[in-house]
Ligand SMILES: Nc1ncnc2c1ncn2[C@@H]1O[C@H](COP(=O)(O)OP(=O)(O)O)[C@@H](O)[C@H]1O
């Protein structure tokens with residue numbers, strides 16, 4: 001069943017009033033929601049203020065004709081397909097139209113079924129692009145280039161907007177290649193702060209990292225022949241992105257904590273503290289709780305930095321986004337290198353079923369490799385690496401919580417159970433993590449049938 005909100009919208013541009021009226025009627029009867037207008041300027045207005053899925057336009061109109069309108073739409077709304085209605089017999093015209101980017105054309109007079117088919121096809125072919133554009137539009141410029149339409153990604157995108165303006169540190173967590181860098185940059189863009197300074201905590205030798213971060217004074221150690229600004233200072237007024245914070249040496253962790261707590265730092269070899277105004281975004285693929293337990297990460301720093309935290313789900317948990325990544329990749333390929341490739345549904349479905357341990361980075365790497373070797377214009381199943389093909393055949397599409405239709409209660413129970421697992425059943429810690437009073441949390445545990453002492457999932461009755 002289609003409900004009102006999901007009906008696709010056709011923008012009909014036709015100067016002949018009778019014809020416009022009739023066409024609007026029949027399209028409406030087909031289940032489309034129809035916006036009709038009599039000229040190009042009105043059509044452009046409508047495109048800016050309403051959500052349009054496909055445009056059907058007459059070519060011969062007084063003033064700005066349909067051809068010019070087509071050009072404008074291609075430039076401003078590249079994702080919206082345009083179907084032109086041409087006068088009978090003007091075939092040259094039609095070829096030109098296709099070249100100008102029309103999705104299709106119908107020659108007047110036409111049978112309505114011909115137009116219906118053209119609309120259906122244009123809508124199907126443009127679905128991915130339209131969905132992406134729509135998401136981008138309602139979610140703001142800072143998300144430019146970020147792909148994702150699953151509920152978990154949409155909620156991540158909302159999270160980005162929410163944490164962006166807080167001065168508190170944020171931790172972005174997720175497996176390698178899930179997009180921690182791109183999310184950190186999006187948070188930064190949304191914050192409107194000054195420079196974005198990335199530093200990989202795992203890549204700098206331990207004996208250098210303090211001076212890299214906090215700077216040093218001339219003569220602080222052998223070789224320090226002049227004062228050096230640290231990255232904190234470089235990032236002043238902006239964001240310091242501490243990538244792989246889980247790799248930060250234990251010896252340095254208290255110093256970082258002090259800077260976060262006091263907003264002041266002291267360069268190596270320096271006597272005076274200096275104030276810094278730096279927003280910290282940290283990222284890690286490590287299980288920080290486990291690192292805390294193992295004594296490799298200080299608990300006080302952990303609690304301090306993870307007040308705000310965003311988790312990026314692995315790609316296999318958002319398989320429905322995979323075709324979007326593929327579509328975007330092929331589009332970029334066409335735009336930047338002029339290479340036109342399509343992908344078969346079988347190949348797409350194999351890509352969507354694979355588990356992607358290296359997540360988005362791995363997917364993009366595989367696509368890059370595949371397009372290098374494919375001769376024809378279509379990527380098919382046979383063109384994919386063996387491991388992906390083999391996997392694709394046997395694995396059903398992963399399900400998200402939303403797909404499984406969990407109720408909120410079930411979802412909350414699963415969530416609590418996950419938190420308990422992460423805190424090794426420590427109820428006090430779990431309550432802190434969830435940010436709810438301990439009493440409330442204990443009551444909830446009882447309600448959900450978690451055993452009172454052995455607070456572990458699976459021990460319920
Ligand atoms: N949601 C996304 N939308 C678009 N590109 C993405 C997305 N997530 C990841 N990527 C791309 O995947 C690659 C790996 O992302 P990156 O942020 O470096 O991962 P991580 O830092 O988690 O290892 C990059 O090329 C990045 O642009």
Ligand SMILES: [Mg+2]
Nearest residue numbers: 177180181243
């Ligand atoms: Mg990274």
